[in-house]
Amino acid sequence: MGDDQSIFSMIIEGEIPCHKVYEDDLVFAFLDINPFSPGHTLVVPKESTRTLDKLSDESAEALGRVLPRISRAILRVTGAEEFNVIQNNGPNAFQSVFHVHFHIIPKMKDGRGLTFPFKSSPIDHEEAEKLATSIRELLD
Secondary structure, eight states, X not given: OOTTOOHHHHHHTTSSOOOEEXXXXXXXXXXXXXXXXXXXXXXXXXXXXXXXXXXXXXXXXXXXXXXXHHHHHHHHHHOOSEEEEEOOOSGGGTOOSSSOOEXXXXXXXXXXXXXXXXXXXXXXXXXXXXXXXXXXXXXO
């Protein structure tokens, strides 16, 4: 596989079989082959980009439009009422396939689904204000 070729690119191109649930000109979605729960779906842009920050606005808009629609369908089919949407960027952030992708993972009443040992710490308000200001300046 080339630098921009991933297993997801091969799935999108039909070189590797999958259980497709959605496709349009910019987005492809299919069931995960190692699901955390029934209905665990991967939603990927057809654009071959490693991380979300490198994704084109056009692909990002397309993903934003279909994620809620796909989520609703998954919830209806699985009977789940809750779910996680996870998106990782880079190996230290637990990304294992280097093609932007979102996981939609239903949380089942029997406990199947995603579990985390979440660890957070109290915010440093002074540092937070500096960060927020810097981010706002870049977005303006």
